[in-house]
Amino acid sequence: MATNPYPRTKRGAERREQILRAAEVMIGTQGFSAASIADITRHAKTALGTFYIYFSSKEDVFRELVLEMGQLTRAMVTEAVADAPNRLEAERAGLKAFLRFVAERPSLYRIVEEARFIDVEAYKAYFTNFAKAYAAQLREAEASGELRPGDAEVRAWALMGIAKTLGERYVLWDETADIDHVVDEAYSMIRDGIAP
Amino acid sequence: MATNPYPRTKRGAERREQILRAAEVMIGTQGFSAASIADITRHAKTALGTFYIYFSSKEDVFRELVLEMGQLTRAMVTEAVADAPNRLEAERAGLKAFLRFVAERPSLYRIVEEARFIDVEAYKAYFTNFAKAYAAQLREAEASGELRPGDAEVRAWALMGIAKTLGERYVLWDETADIDHVVDEAYSMIRDGIAP
DNA sequence: ATAAAACATGAATACTGATTCATATTTCAA
DNA sequence: TTGAAATATGAATCAGTATTCATGTTTTAT
Incomplete structure (x- = not known):
């Protein structure tokens, strides 16, 4: 499924940013392969699937x-x-x-x-x-x-x-x-x- | 299982070297995670399990x-x-x-x-x-x-x-x-x- | 020549984790 | 207010592969 390139709502933009920041923290500390999508979304306090609304892959x-x-x-x-x-x-x-x-x-x-x-x-x-x-x-x-x-x-x-x-x-x-x-x-x- | 640190036979020493060279090629070109043990042993022309006689892990x-x-x-x-x-x-x-x-x-x-x-x-x-x-x-x-x-x-x-x-x-x-x-x-x- | 030690084999095990999807909930323009 | 579009959810799917192990084969010391 293609990434939603531009969130249309304020909430969407916030979530995307949350996930991006969580990815920075998790990938930055654990490394790319050790950091799982689950780690990232857990840290971002969203559901696993939400990740794929904003990004098409790790x-x-x-x-x-x-x-x-x-x-x-x-x-x-x-x-x-x-x-x-x-x-x-x-x-x-x-x-x-x-x-x-x-x-x-x-x-x-x-x-x-x-x-x-x-x-x-x-x-x-x-x-x-x-x-x-x-x-x-x-x-x-x-x-x-x-x-x-x-x-x-x-x-x-x-x-x-x-x-x-x-x-x-x-x-x-x-x-x-x-x-x-x-x-x-x-x-x-x-x-x-x-x-x- | 622990690695066999020193092969006791000539054949053992050769196999170990084969595997090491194959690992150099595969990991060097594909990268660590993309190169599988199967890739390495295939390239070294040995069985999968042979790898673990000489090395304890990737x-x-x-x-x-x-x-x-x-x-x-x-x-x-x-x-x-x-x-x-x-x-x-x-x-x-x-x-x-x-x-x-x-x-x-x-x-x-x-x-x-x-x-x-x-x-x-x-x-x-x-x-x-x-x-x-x-x-x-x-x-x-x-x-x-x-x-x-x-x-x-x-x-x-x-x-x-x-x-x-x-x-x-x-x-x-x-x-x-x-x-x-x-x-x-x-x-x-x-x-x-x-x-x- | 022979048995013990080394070594070889690859199917089976075990586990991880990325991605999907059917189903809710929320937002927002009209 | 309302319904269509966006967004949210997490269990289920799906794929890959590191590691083990029971079973042979080869080597070496005697």
Whole structure:
């Protein structure tokens, strides 16, 4: 049966949102396969069948969560970086904001990473969209002399890789890590490299 | 029933290896949950029940594959880096060797990444062990003045993040990428940073 | 050569959980 | 107010597959 794409009533919209939030919690903590539809609807305080009024499958909610996460992350970083005085400071601010975001919504972060194994297209889209915007920023900064010339696309992916991995290691795995220190060290490496 | 930890006969050792290789292929291409034990034993040309003579569960083979992958990766990078004239060149050689490794064994690489969702401990161990050795190298190089001073651990994780992400984007996703170009660009950023 | 230990087999077991559907209840436009 | 459209319900269906086990076969030590 096809998903009801737009709830027609206020109640419908609320239920859909309840279920989406419950899915975020359950899939984010248990993982995609361990979280059952029954878990999700129980947590959302609705009947099992209600799920299928709003989503056509478990993959379907999952995809929606990944999409939502993409919008959130982009909006968040964009805002965090908005009033940086220059591109280098924007890098520092962006990295810091991302790590804070991971700390605040570890479950959504986990969902994006798991997407690689559940919905590759959504996963690729998430990072590719991000990388495109990121590379464009780097190109602009390079043009105005704020950065040393270089391949903006490769740089964008490398910088994303740094953020992802530091988030995993120092935020998700380590309750006690000094985030500011990690940001400072990473930033210094990004800015000046490791050569003496 | 407990796994038979050490096959006592030549035939036993061969069967176990057959099954392990079949598991690598099936789990590496289909993913952990999509690959069934029946798939694995069919591919290994043995009976279903034979699987349980050598492994106690699907998670069990999986863990063994992750462990194997850890040893392989470390050995591979260590060798690739062995005769670099200095630490900076070692970075370049290590990154290049890693990307080549991803190209050669994409399925084992995928298995390591999926471990995050199947066996977190094995996943953490893989990266933590690698990071420890990596950081030690960086510390040594720093002490001998080959690198600018900095937090070796943070650097190790950041550098691993670059390698992981570039491998995913330019090797797994992109058949036609110019690996040497990617390595050169990334290396230049690692060595000198992006500041003008 | 022979018996004990290892190993091999695949049908049967056991269980989980996604999805459907017939049946109520609620909403809302006219 | 009213009935058609939306929404809600959860038991029943349906499918898949991890794991076990009783029964053979092969290997190895003596």
